[in-house]
Amino acid sequence: MAKEKSAFLDNLGRIYAMYTVVFIVFVLALAVAEQMGLSSKIIGWTFMGVTIALYAAIGIMSRTAKVSEYYVAGRSVPAFFNGMATGSDWMSAASFISMAGALYGNGYDGLAYIMGWTGGYVLLAVFLAPYLRKFGQYTIPDFLGARYGGNAARSIGIFAAILASTTYLIAQVTGVGIITSRFLGIPFNVGVFVGLGGILVCSMLGGMRAVTWTQVAQYIILILAYLTPVTVMSFKATGNPVPEIAYGQILQKINHREAQLIADPKEQEVKDIWKQKAADIDADINALPGSLEAKRQGLNDKLAALPADSPAADREQIEKDIAALPKTDAEAKEAWTKSKAAAAKAGGPLKIYTTPFTNMDKANMLALTFCLMVGTAGLPHILMRYYTVPSVKAARSSVGWSLFFIFLLYFTAPAYAAFARHEIITNVVGQSFATLPAWVAAWGKVGLFTVKDLNADGILQFAEITLNTDVIVLATPEIAGLPYVIAGLVAAGGLAAALSTADGLLLTISNSLSHDLYYKMINPKASITTRLTISRVLLVVTAVLAAWIATYKITIIVELVAWAFSLAAAAFFPALVMGIWSKKTTKQAAVTGMVLGLAVTLYYMIGNRFYGVNWFGIKHISSGIFGLPVGFLTMWLVSKFTPAPSEELQEFVEGVRYPRGSGTASDE
Amino acid sequence: MDKLKLEAYWNENKKLTWITMIIWFVVSYVAAFFAAELNSITILGFPLGYYMGAQGSLIVFVVLIFNYAAKMNKLDRKYDVEEEEEK
Structure with missing residues (x-):
């Protein structure tokens, strides 16, 4: 066993290089088959089937019954491959599918996500990762427990880890459902459980070890899938196959064209129609509760007045409209407020793409960037990955x-x-409705890209487009004129992104419960077999619960994911950083700081989102900006008034600060 | 292990950390704060403000981390606190 393992580790580079080549050959073979008439349905199924089977196979091959293998992959993952695994652990369905769309819609301000979700790694590199590796246990609550003694800090850690990871996990499972249902044409709920199978086979048998080697495989697929369509698109649009360089000149064209659109009277006409719509909806909202009843009455009357011989489609349409009406006044208010905001936005002035602070003010953009960065450095499923490398040196690189x-x-x-x-503002906007490119109709059919001739001039205006952010990545293969096999590749990439993140989160949650709560706090005498069995059972239970919740498609989940970053920032970052960087930080200080930081963050999130609490105009998504300083300040202050940590604990802090003696994983 | 030596090691680490954080802060927050002004400069065809947010800061982040790792490894050897070579 040991021999076989090291043979695998010695040849990692060759194995994954070969894997990459085989995967590319597989895609090319499918492309050839497509030319020879293979249907897109079969291509979709082949992609999903082959990749999920592959992940499951890696999971089965990496099964283990050793504690250190299960929790930290035996601390034998080389820095380079841990980097790849962390990459796919980190990049979720949202990064892969939705982020480009958010940039499309928000211009410069969307870059808060780009900087926020990368800049956090600098914090991780200098403040946390090497020291956590030197400490060298299994989970993040482990560190809190060891540094601050007793169960209080550990318990808060468990609570925060589960809080931040669960909503995130549900969002990933939802992503799996959306991708599989869209590409395989199966119902969403079935798609969720198909994906679940793929996640479970992998993480249940082999824990961190299996998840690591699967994540490396998933990274390779997702990055190939992401780069291929845009490279072709770049070559077609500019003659330069390096999209990251080529889009500079495209930006200038966009700005130029947008200035034209702003001056276009037809655009203004459409905007006025949107403004009128927003005003109408506003009137409806103010006339609640009567207006909802009146609408229902109106539709019912229309249905009753339909002549008996009218086509069934008309009747169905009206029945559908009635069913789509909000059920209660509160629901109506929520839904109409949302559509009012959308209409008002569509009727608002067009923003020049690269001009900063047009969708978010400066303070909010900077605050969001900051919360995403610190949150990145506080998310347990990422921090945990740095326990798996062989040394402090490896953790750094x-x-x-x-x-x-x-x-x-x-x-x-x-x-x-x-x-x-x-593409959209030059080749779609300004065209007559009869000559729109084919992809517009294709994505219109699934409701991701809708166009409506509001001012009835037969020409498409920019303000007449409504799109779902996901369409940017999903439609690019078609816009670039690539065969269907590339669309399948993109779907496989999105699936890899969602599955790999789900795997990491699932492990974090079940380890918090089985290792931190059960083994460390409830039954420290538990045998290895018991511990691993409990861990595996909890993993399955958590996954099924997450999938079950995902089938309800609760819209607030997306918002909750953004909240996870502020929560992780406030709960973990101060306690971890102070624990390493200040010997004088006491247990009482850490516990009060974590509780207060979390409390302030949660208070502002809920207060700002639902009850109109407003501090300096900051949005609830950046609540961590308040919780974080409160956490740090509290820890510093309380430490001044509580007895200093014991000599032993100070020695412990000293110990994590230098690399010597990092050792290897014991298999206790 | 020698306390004084460890303290000197830790102080050098702190200095390096500060320098890293200052650069990190400038390329992200200061650049974003002045994004509108920077946009009047064009670099590689990009408005500079946009470029910093979309690429420039990211490239600096990657370089910063590898630089930090290399400097720290050197520091480990200088103060003789590097890991044992047993693997």
């Missing part, structure tokens, strides 16, 4: 490799957004 692999996708996302925007 592994953070660099992580960011490098993430960077490859993140610095390409703005190129996607720019090419798509350029």
